[in-house]
Amino acid sequence: MEKENEWIEKKVKCGNCDNGKVEAYVEWIPGKRCRISVICTVCDGDGEHSIWIPKFCQVPNCMNETKSRCSGHYCHGNGWVCETHWVEWQMGWHDPCCVTCFDEIGWSGN
Numbered sequence: 562m563e564k565e566n567e568w569i570e571k572k573v574k575c576g577n578c579d580n581g582k583v584e585a586y587v588e589w590i591p592g593k594r595c596r597i598s599v600i601c602t603v604c605d606g607d608g609e610h611s612i613w614i615p616k617f618c619q620v621p622n623c624m625n626e627t628k629s630r631c632s633g634h635y636c637h638g639n640g641w642v643c644e645t646h647w648v649e650w651q652m653g654w655h656d657p658c659c660v661t662c663f664d665e666i667g668w669s670g671n
């Protein structure tokens with residue numbers, strides 16, 4: 562089954578600032594620092610910015626909507642998978658990942 566490679570826009574919280582503001586320290590007088598807030602340049606003060614993600618899970622034949630992105634090395638496509646293809650490790654010794662990576666590293670132990 563061929564699935565269309567559709568992409569959707571997703572809003573994510575900007576990791577560079579706190580609600581659009583970045584705290585900065587400026588030296589006004591030698592030895593004295595003044596704290597000011599400046600508008601974040603990454604998100605233009607929005608506090609969030611949009612990224613483009615594949616609409617459908619990257620696991621072949623899965624048509625569910627994407628939920629999380631895996632940063633592993635064995636993922637299908639670009640690593641975006643749906644909820645059912647996302648594995649929260651029970652033992653807590655590894656970050657959550659997609660089932661593809663889970664199969665690869667789950668048994669080899671690294």
Ligand SMILES: [Zn+2]
Pocket residue numbers: 575576577578579581582601602603604605606607608609
């Ligand atoms: Zn920002």
Ligand SMILES: [Zn+2]
Pocket residue numbers: 631632633634635636637640658659660661662663
């Ligand atoms: Zn993966």
Ligand SMILES: [Zn+2]
Pocket residue numbers: 618619620623624625642643644645646
């Ligand atoms: Zn899936």
